[in-house]
Amino acid sequence: QVQLVQSGSEVKKPGSSVKVSCKSSGDSFSRHTISWVRQAPGQGLEWMGGTVPIFGASHYAPKFQGRLIIIADESTNTAYMELSSLTSDDTAVYYCARDRNLVTTIGDYYFDDWGQGTLVTVSS
Amino acid sequence: SYELTQPSSVSVSPGQTARITCSGDVLPKKYARWFQQKPGQAPVVVIYKDSERPSGIPERFSGSSSGTTVTLTISGAQVEDEADYYCYSVADSYGVFGGGTRLTVL
Numbered sequence: 724q725v726q727l728v729q730s731g732s733e734v735k736k737p738g739s740s741v742k743v744s745c746k747s748s749g750d751s752f753s754r755h756t757i758s759w760v761r762q763a764p765g766q767g768l769e770w771m772g773g774t775v776p777i778f779g780a781s782h783y784a785p786k787f788q789g790r791l792i793i794i795a796d797e798s799t800n801t802a803y804m805e806l807s808s809l810t811s812d813d814t815a816v817y818y819c820a821r822d823r824n825l826v827t828t829i830g831d832y833y834f835d836d837w838g839q840g841t842l843v844t845v846s847s
Numbered sequence: 848s849y850e851l852t853q854p855s856s857v858s859v860s861p862g863q864t865a866r867i868t869c870s871g872d873v874l875p876k877k878y879a880r881w882f883q884q885k886p887g888q889a890p891v892v893v894i895y896k897d898s899e900r901p902s903g904i905p906e907r908f909s910g911s912s913s914g915t916t917v918t919l920t921i922s923g924a925q926v927e928d929e930a931d932y933y934c935y936s937v938a939d940s941y942g943v944f945g946g947g948t949r950l951t952v953l
Contacts, residue, residue, distance in 0.1 A: 758942060768882070768890065768933050770942035782940040785848055818889060830940030833880060835901070837889040 725749030727838035734844045740807040743841045745819030752800040753777040754825045758832045759804045763815040773832040809845045816840040849873045849938040851945035858951040865921040867948045869934030879917040882933045924952045
């Protein structure tokens with residue numbers, strides 16, 4: 724079973740950006756989709772976006788278009804999520820999650836394995 | 848944008864059958880998954896491809912699909928099944944979660 728290890732907690736000021744990393748221990752990194760999901764305190768899960776490393780493609784939920792960037796570094800088996808123009812509403816635990824199956828359809832962002840989560844706190 | 852609709856809460860006694868529904872227009876076209884999340888933990892897949900159960904998930908968990916609705920059934924719910932449950936699917940190259948259902952077993 725693949726392990727996804729995320730970077731540590733962050734505290735950010737409103738208006739700034741945050742970048743969270745997710746390192747995969749498994750092989751075939753580039754042929755598995757990786758998604759980013761967040762959960763605000765006491766709230767539900769929210770899919771933010773995903774990437775398909777082998778195709779160099781990323782997709783974003785409409786809500787995050789324009790301030791979210793998701794990339795994958797195949798040389799280090801690491802995915803990154805960068806969210807800009809932060810507000811207090813972005814305070815949440817951010818998870819990366821990976822599909823165990825090899826990608827077959829671009830845009831089908833299913834996932835099985837999850838990182839441990841990264842708490843991002845936005846506060847002045 | 849697409850939406851998935853779940854009841855906010857379901858309550859059963861131990862040993863009873865719990866059913867959690869999830870409705871959305873995308874469901875006839877794309878598979879759904881169900882995630883279980885306990886406090887302070889990352890979610891865990893309990894059903895994928897509408898009705899498949901991953902290895903290690905108890906047999907009392909099952910899933911079904913009919914039209915625009917998928918259903919998670921827990922037959923003989925146990926106290927340890929008390930958790931939040933989320934349905935999930937995909938549409939137009941993005942993912943969508945349902946709002947989540949708090950299952951209470953007591």
